Amino acid sequence: MSEKKMSVFPAVKAQEEEEELIDPQQALRDKCAEGEKAMKLHEKxxxxxxxxxxxxxxxxxxxxxxxxxxxxxxHCVAKDLFTKLK
Incomplete structure (x- = not known):
């Protein structure tokens, strides 16, 4: 008969797929980069x-x-970022 090996570490099962987290700063940066002033400076x-x-x-x-x-x-991101953070 074989003995069961006991582990000192608890067994952890993977949770179901979690929704992907979105960085609010990156989302705001992408939005701000589409602004007229930012686009002109990017072209420059x-x-x-x-x-x-x-x-x-x-x-x-x-x-x-x-x-x-x-x-x-x-500057564009700073005005809205902290309202998005938890």
Whole structure:
């Protein structure tokens, strides 16, 4: 006869599928990125990136354009984010 092995750890069964959690910050970022001001700044950033990538030697970076774009997105998100958190 075989003996049953006893475990010190409790057996845990997987729960049924849980609904996927959605990050409210990411949802707001996506929504804010569709705004007119954000889209204009993204186009400006993309134009800078294309210009920099087309040159072999350049000291130009697009950090200012990137920071401006993220500033607008973050400002838009900040006004609604904390009302969405539990």
């Amino acid at each position: 950033f993309q134009a800078c990136t294309d210009r920099v990538n087309s040159r072999k030697k350049t000291a130009e970076t697009c950090s200012e354009e990137l920071f401006d774009y993220f500033h607008v997105i973050d």
